[in-house]
Amino acid sequence: MGFTFAGIHSEQHGLRVLDVKRPISPGIAAKTVKVPGKAGVYDMGNEVDALHISVEVLLTGQTLREIRDRVRAVAAWLRNDDRTGMLTFDDEPDKAYTARLTDQTELEEMALTGQATLTFLAADPLAYAVEDDVFTSESGMLSFQRKGTAPSQPLIEITGESGGMDGGFEVGLNGSMMTYKGPLGFGERLVIDSRLKTAYLLKTDGTKQSALNAFDSLIFPLTLPGKENQLQVSPLGAATVDQVKITCRSCWY
Incomplete structure (x- = not known):
């Protein structure tokens, strides 16, 4: 399985997706108000957080220099000029998130491979239809x-x-x-x-x-x-x- 971000598929950069962690739903926090003298609290509904999606990837190359060159090309692609991009996964090609890469991505290099976890932030936690109604x-x-x-x-x-x-x-x-x-x-x-x-x-x-x-x-x-x-x-x-x-x-x- 792979993913597409900003119109480019992960295979185009030689990335192999090892694991994808998509929460069942974004974080939900109860909004409450405490009033002195009243038992308990007032229930003011919920606050919904942004959605974080983690993608574990593997990158390979013939030489260490090739791996480093690929890493820099991947970084430029995912940086996307500091803009959000449409993020879709191969198992749900009809649904897309508006997301951006976030957090510091560390690459663990071993022999002629590199492994990293990419974290995407979807400020709007909903997935939208690629072909709308x-x-x-x-x-x-x-x-x-x-x-x-x-x-x-x-x-x-x-x-x-x-x-x-x-x-x-x-x-x-x-x-x-x-x-x-x-x-x-x-x-x-x-x-x-x-x-x-x-x-x-x-x-x-x-x-x-x-x-x-x-x-x-x-x-x-x-x-x-x-x-x-x-x-x-x-x-x-x-x-x-x-x-x-x-x-x-x-x-x-």
């Missing part, structure tokens, strides 16, 4: 099921027209409702991004204009695994809906 509708209504085991923060895009004032759109997903009362011109898109907690108009020239102030609520909707999700975009006043698109960002614990 994307659904579209011209009626403004969608009923769909998506992959994954964890709730996800979707991207919703609406095309149509609204003159503002009393016009706009009601956007409902799984019982969560947001109402937009604002303009939407021909060829523009109204984008609701639950992950970034923002909404904007994507203009015909490619620029973005914030639309947050035109919403009555900033409680952004989620898609849910293992059930039928219901999305409905209803025009208000003289507004019209041409197409609704949802990118689910399907994910797994």
